[in-house]
Amino acid sequence: MSVCATVYGICPVGLQARVSSLAARIGGTSVLMTLPIYARVRTQGDMMVESASETIRSAPSGQNGVGSLSGQADGGSGAGAAGTAGGSAGRDSAAGADSNGEMSPAELLHFQQQQALQVARQFLLQQASGLSSPGNSESKQSASAVQVPVSVAMMSPQMLTPQQMQQILSPPQLQALLQQQQALMLQQLQEYYKKQQEQLHLQLLTQQQAGKQQPKEALGNKQLAFQQQLLQMQQLQQQHLLNLQRQGLVSLQPNQASGPLQTLPQAAVCPTDLPQLWKGEGAPGQPAEDSIKQEGLDLTGTATTATSFASPPKVSPPLSHHTLPNGQPTVLTPRRDSSSHEEAPGSHPLYGHGECKWPGCETLCEDLGQFIKHLNTEHALDDRSTAQCRVQMQVVQQLEIQLAKESERLQAMMAHLHMRPSEPKPFSQPVSDPPASLLQLLHGSLDSRDPTLGGWSLHLPRCSQLNPCSSSFSKVTISAADSFPDGLVHPPTSAAAPVTPLRPPGLGSASLHSGGPARRRSSDKFCSPISSELAQNHEFYKNADVRPPFTYASLIRQAILETPDRQLTLNEIYNWFTRMFAYFRRNTATWKNAVRHNLSLHKCFVRVENVKGAVWTVDEREYQKRRPPKMTGSPTLVKNMISGLSYGALNASYQAALAESSFPLLNSPGMLNPGSASSLLPLSHDDVGAPVEPLPSNGSSSPPRLSPPQYSHQVQVKEEPAEAEEDRRPGPSLGPPNPSTTGPPEDRELEEELPGEELS
DNA sequence: TAGAACTTAAACATGT
DNA sequence: TACATGTTTAAGTTCT
Numbered sequence: 001m002s003v004c005a006t007v008y009g010i011c012p013v014g015l016q017a018r019v020s021s022l023a024a025r026i027g028g029t030s031v032l033m034t035l036p037i038y039a040r041v042r043t044q045g046d047m048m049v050e051s052a053s054e055t056i057r058s059a060p061s062g063q064n065g066v067g068s069l070s071g072q073a074d075g076g077s078g079a080g081a082a083g084t085a086g087g088s089a090g091r092d093s094a095a096g097a098d099s100n101g102e103m104s105p106a107e108l109l110h111f112q113q114q115q116a117l118q119v120a121r122q123f124l125l126q127q128a129s130g131l132s133s134p135g136n137s138e139s140k141q142s143a144s145a146v147q148v149p150v151s152v153a154m155m156s157p158q159m160l161t162p163q164q165m166q167q168i169l170s171p172p173q174l175q176a177l178l179q180q181q182q183a184l185m186l187q188q189l190q191e192y193y194k195k196q197q198e199q200l201h202l203q204l205l206t207q208q209q210a211g212k213q214q215p216k217e218a219l220g221n222k223q224l225a226f227q228q229q230l231l232q233m234q235q236l237q238q239q240h241l242l243n244l245q246r247q248g249l250v251s252l253q254p255n256q257a258s259g260p261l262q263t264l265p266q267a268a269v270c271p272t273d274l275p276q277l278w279k280g281e282g283a284p285g286q287p288a289e290d291s292i293k294q295e296g297l298d299l300t301g302t303a304t305t306a307t308s309f310a311s312p313p314k315v316s317p318p319l320s321h322h323t324l325p326n327g328q329p330t331v332l333t334p335r336r337d338s339s340s341h342e343e344a345p346g347s348h349p350l351y352g353h354g355e356c357k358w359p360g361c362e363t364l365c366e367d368l369g370q371f372i373k374h375l376n377t378e379h380a381l382d383d384r385s386t387a388q389c390r391v392q393m394q395v396v397q398q399l400e401i402q403l404a405k406e407s408e409r410l411q412a413m414m415a416h417l418h419m420r421p422s423e424p425k426p427f428s429q430p431v432s433d434p435p436a437s438l439l440q441l442l443h444g445s446l447d448s449r450d451p452t453l454g455g456w457s458l459h460l461p462r463c464s465q466l467n468p469c470s471s472s473f474s475k476v477t478i479s480a481a482d483s484f485p486d487g488l489v490h491p492p493t494s495a496a497a498p499v500t501p502l503r504p505p506g507l508g509s510a511s512l513h514s515g516g517p518a519r520r521r522s523s524d525k526f527c528s529p530i531s532s533e534l535a536q537n538h539e540f541y542k543n544a545d546v547r548p549p550f551t552y553a554s555l556i557r558q559a560i561l562e563t564p565d566r567q568l569t570l571n572e573i574y575n576w577f578t579r580m581f582a583y584f585r586r587n588t589a590t591w592k593n594a595v596r597h598n599l600s601l602h603k604c605f606v607r608v609e610n611v612k613g614a615v616w617t618v619d620e621r622e623y624q625k626r627r628p629p630k631m632t633g634s635p636t637l638v639k640n641m642i643s644g645l646s647y648g649a650l651n652a653s654y655q656a657a658l659a660e661s662s663f664p665l666l667n668s669p670g671m672l673n674p675g676s677a678s679s680l681l682p683l684s685h686d687d688v689g690a691p692v693e694p695l696p697s698n699g700s701s702s703p704p705r706l707s708p709p710q711y712s713h714q715v716q717v718k719e720e721p722a723e724a725e726e727d728r729r730p731g732p733s734l735g736p737p738n739p740s741t742t743g744p745p746e747d748r749e750l751e752e753e754l755p756g757e758e759l760s
Numbered sequence: 761t762a763g764a765a766c767t768t769a770a771a772c773a774t775g776t
Numbered sequence: 777t778a779c780a781t782g783t784t785t786a787a788g789t790t791c792t
Contacts, residue, residue: 551766570781590768597768600783607782614781 567615
């Protein structure tokens, strides 16, 4: 049996130990884990984004942050060389950078875009004769401004961690949503990139006429700018693809790069002339032969690009390199993977598949040495290289901004669709994603292009940068094949079971800490419809060695309430635990003691002498009473708390909560009117989804001795001894209310004393 | 930081 | 005596 660990997810703190122990428990069994791909590694690209001018000086190879995914096993020599060159270039250009240092990124980008247009103009002027103008007709229709489709937001689920999404959505919903996202994204991506390319093409065409007066001298720089603009688009595309990958929409394994990836590039394939322009323009300093050399290879057919995109790296380097329509040295994920496989240690971030991956270059280099030579000659310190670095920075920055925006939009959408309007809290206080961490995640996205990361499995270690728990994660093997599009690993077992994430479905943020003892309290205490969750994920808990995200008390209660007569012997409770949860089948040592302990400790469990011995029942009133933590004061406070608690409940059992399409807590009169707890409905909210029989029938049908002792009055029979005991206990409880003097079971004592006022 | 809730472990008592 | 059951205490963790 495969073991599903509950460790994935953003576990704020302290899960590490748990994870470790869990990992230990899992032992030799196959482990499926869902890990949020919270890769967070600061790459050169990141740095560059952070400080533009600085980066130019120090990270000339920052383009890797976006483009080069090929292994950088050796980043040393080659990168070092490039770095040196670029570094000096940056230094030299520092003056230039400083000169326009006042320019904001947006302005800079605008300026660059204008530059690109001018370049295109000039370039077209120059090449007017040789360049056929295909797509004249099509160009007109795509004159709309370049917009990032809304769906882009869907591509950055990093904004919402998988956990958050899980908390918000039930597994089926989550899956459905993800599927929709996938379809929508792919579709929109296709349209988007098509538009982008068409627009660029249009720009070129339109400039053909307008730009005839432009002086040729500025051509070089403007070509560069245009190049950069194209690069931007390509990188955006890459980013989107990466996001897709992160979501699991795109397989992590190269050989799994199937449908989505294949369709995407196909659609994204640009008109053949565009790459030609890209190459044909040939950077001023770039040997014409280089550009010409490659034109013929990749730009000939889109079909080729499409196939090479998804196909394993066996494709000839040149071909594989033009997987992206733009003719850009694409580094799409499949290729990245392949790169990681193929590229020997002695690779360079700017060198892969026998090509120079400098933006727009793609010069074929037989070996690293030749590449280095090429790098030093063609991409040496000059204005062009510097500008390209600068643009690369801007690209990264823009991508981040864009991702942030779209991710926020996604959040808002999710909030709107799945959360109560009255509950903005869940998003206002995300589990782990304040705006800052949003950027971190965004960084992570970009970082994922870090060529040093051989594969996506490397997300694990990087997780540590977000969460201290990750070190444990790294011990666990993550199988990409096991990942579902929703980014979760679903329980390997029980095909019959609902699509449940590996993490106990009800495991929200709270259960992430489930390693920890008290984590579940919010879930179980506050109306998590444990019964419905158990009903829905019965198979999961039954088969997966996952600790249920409920407290012992809630589980015991559930066990008891599930029986017709609402009473169980201790042994039956044991049996229920073992029957329902694989976890308790394995870890027998402690939990039985804990069960007994809880039965004794909590006042809500009442021992009833029965014919066949002692049985345990639930005093629902007491159980409800103990739920709300100390709450005093104003109704608003209470309301706020309820709101917050409902989020906790959602965390704990988002699935069940959504299934019920309402927040039990909010709907529970008992909760809203704690004072009326005594008038609790026969079935608490927890029982909403439970297959509990009608009370009367149960009561009547149950053995005579003690009619359903579910409620206090019923329990009285057996409670007598208990009460008597309590009476005997440090007396004050019955005398003048003096909680402080109550005996050890404060639980019972205290609760007795603040029945109504507690929440009023 | 304190307190509450929870888990875990253990000692002890009682009954079978 | 061994085991199951039940009570109680204490320590530790996590969250609020």
